[in-house]
Amino acid sequence: MFAQVLLSGIANGCVYGLVALSFVLVFKATETVSFMQGELLMVGAFAAVLLVEGAGWPVLLALPVAVLALFALGALLEAVVLRRALGRPHLTAVLLTFGLGLALRGGVTMVPAATHQLHRLDLPLPGVIAIGPLQVAGAHLAVLVATGLACAALAAFFRFTRAGVALRACSEDPRVAALMGISPSRMHTLAWALGAALAGVAGVLLAPLTLVHPGMGLIALKAFPAAVIGGLSSLPGAIAGGVLVGVIEALSGLYLPEGAKELAVYGLMLLVLLMFPQGLGGRGATR
């Protein structure tokens, strides 16, 4: 039973981790805590549902297209709205993301088909696989694999592509990066777009685990502590933070007294911040 719950916690933690990753990606590049990641996740899941149920696309085609659509949405929001906050106090951008999140959610709830029923995204996954004594849901396995792939892809992007290296440079020191011929505004767009796409990946992964509904974005409430625990500026830290949050949540639900489960995650965040003010993955200089 312990292993079963642990596994469930890890799989759930991976989704937290992906959302946390999108927080971190945006924060590193723009120093803005984005409060719309949860809503972007919800929009991503709905985009996939729209393509599958509305347009009749095969699921395997709809998923990448939904993620690409989120990438485009992120870029669009940056170009139309968030770019205007450059050079203003950080709070401006934070509040803008908050407002954009509300607008996204309001937009989705205006569509009757979105609010009048729950939706299910049927991925071609095996139902339950028995591994020894463990019963593993296909959807959980998919989350684990997809999170691994997403991390590998991101790591490769940051290490081996020009855009990735440029984005890193920009987040280290935008002025020097600009002197080197990198356009900080394009990197700004790229960061928001990537952040949105990652939230979209989390959304389509979450869809088979829960169902698709306008309240899905609430998961960001768990992902944010995960990002903070991971140090807010470390990509591996975000995933580790997410998995830690997922596992702590699952195990405290099993062993601690009733009600402690909801507190455990935030308690952990406070504890980590007390002991490691930079977060578990944080390093070196504070700005």
Add this chain to the structure above:
Amino acid sequence: MRRLLTVFIALAALFAGPAPAATPGVTDDSIRIATIQDLSGPIAILGAPIRDGIVMRLDEENERGGVHGRKLRIAVEDSGYDPKKAILAARRLLGDGQVFAFLGNLGTPVVMATMPLIVEAGLPHLFPFSPHLATYAPTHPLKFQLFAPYRDYMDAAVRHLVGQNGYRRVGLLYQDDDYGLEVMRGVESGLAKRGLALVERTGYKRGTTDFASQIARLRAADCDLVVLATVVRETVAAAQEARKVGWPVDMLVTASGYSAQTHELGGAAVEGLYGVSVMPHPYPEGADGALNDWIQRYRTRYDADPNVWSAMGYDVADTFIQGLRAAGRDLDVAGFARAMASLNTTPGFLGGPTYHFSPEDHLGNRRGRMARIVSGRWQLVSDYLE
């Protein structure tokens, strides 16, 4: 304060005298009522079909010439499940002075916020979709309700199931809010009457995605019946988690999980699930006679299949119409309230309960029926439970 108000309204009703022109919302050839629904918020999934059911019933009555020669009109307001918006909507409608009664307002927060305004303005507050005690008790001349608190239904349902299937170890999975606690009280009181107590209880917050730890906990307590104080999504998730780990425990869900979506989304995992039904789900397959006609009319009109909420909306409007008929052609609020307070409805083709009102008791029905998902659809498996 509330008692003073009751006395005041009763006195006002006594001395109001026959002044039909002064009855708000009532003219010689029309009656205008209002409803506050959630058409855009988190429970729009209920609000839209409720509205459709209500409007359909009123229009049907109008096609037959209306009630005592008066056509029925309704103003539908959207609260988005937000009490603040609901108050604005209620104020707007009350300010016009063109509304006779409020019918079937949706959502406990909305109802708790707007009900005082409505009854203070002297308008009937009828059959809200909120299983809250305050909607009918203490008895108020203008408050009438069709739906009992979850506690009443769950008390009877748990007693029935324990008696029938001999469960000894009952556990509870509950949403950690008023709704969940209300169900918990009902389950506890039902169990106590059978000499049992909950062996395990475990909560979750709204928006929870994973039920592995809750199900593991209930399983560790060796429950033989798990009561679910959940809504559709969590019902499906909890049942799927239990079946995934190979735990074939019996489960019972509240009326909130009694929805066709539960088996549409839950598939094999929810097969055998018990539920509490207040109104039978209007399945098109196998419907005959008047029910089939109604389903076809609904489909033609709304281009969608009716669900249990459409049926409830229709039922609410039908009960209102029966009250209006009983009140007679000379319509004022006091006369209508008197007629309502002794109304016994005739059951319709939808298969809902009959409603009995008395001057002392303004809750029309306290009883639900057991239902069970068999071969992918809800089937009623008991008569109305005492």
